[in-house]
Amino acid sequence: MRLRYLFIFSLLVAASYALVQDFCVADLSLPAGPTGYSCKTPASVTENDFFYHGLATPGSTNNRAGAGVSWAFDSQFPGLNGLGISSLRLDLAVGGVAPLHSHPAATELVVIVEGTLTLGFISSFDDKVYIKTLNKWDVMVVPQGLLHFAINSGNTTALAFASFSSQNPGLQTTAFALFKNDFPTELVAKTTFLDAEQIKKLKALLGGTN
Template sequence: MASSSPALCFLISIALLLAFTSASDPTQLQDFCVAVPDSANPVFVNGKFCKNPATVVADDFVFHGLNVPGNTTNKEGSAVTPVFVSQLPGLNTLGVAMARIDFAPHGLNPPHVHPRASEALLVLEGNLYVGFVTSNPDNKLFAKTLCPGDVFVFPQGLIHFQLNVGSTNAVAIATLGSQNPGVITVANAVFGSQPPINPDVLVKAFQVDKSVISYLQAQF
């Protein structure tokens, strides 16, 4: 039988390489990896060091206080109480997190993005107008007014928001598909970056007068 051509050998090699690189485990390879902040520990997973399993205790998997309302006396009229890996070390490598969101009457959880997680929001009290916007070029808005017991899903990486449309307090619980989902609040990032973005960039991006950009940057 004739030997394979160099081109065929190259294609086979690429196929084998792709098969190898895609054959990774999508979840953790141990029961848990309780996060610790010091670098003296030898194992580093998902941005955190693992506590020695022999010293892990039940308290490493417990968070207290999600029943306590957040302080909504701020400009947005909302407060987020996160239960991410920084607050609950036992979440490390498990791919889940939670948050309690409190809203004063007409309070807003402003447009933001979770770069590493999708989110499911459960309304416990009040009525929330929620929504997300798809990516370019459509930028389509999917929005709904939710009542207690309703659940709404926000896809990973898309801008979304929640607004209390009632005259009483509202409460929601968010579950997220990452132990460290990250949060990028759009207005803070655009108008409150440090150092500030050159106003000429924002003038052209938003098609407004420079005085408007200066005013917005001053708010942050």
């Protein structure tokens, strides 16, 4: 008797997963795998899963860098799961900066929506710095995994939209990786050639220890 119900249940469940194609909206409550989250059942997917409103609200620029970020990666926008693209909105106050960072898993394409931004990235094979000042609708591309930065080099608030060649590009900010954790000062000094005094000063500033 129990087996019979199990069989029926199994058929019902099977049916609900049987059409995996076109998209795989993330179900964040289920275990993930190397290529992304598990999919919601197709029957529970609606147009709202492919829509994201979160970029309408700028991130606060009331911080040291004068930078506000609103994210649309897969964990904020589950409809991106498995589709190989994501985005963010960057607001920079006058004099604001997006600190030096890299995205381990994606190329980035930046378009300027308002104001003037100076963007730069550093190549890995010869440490050459590629810097360019961009105005409204100018586009720049930053190859995967390379260090890059943005500075508001104009006299007004700047606004940019960035898209990425992965639904989850990752983000490693150099200053945070060095100073905003328990990375021992001695090891930071040894592996970056920075002075211990400098390291301790920035750890204090950014909330790091050790």
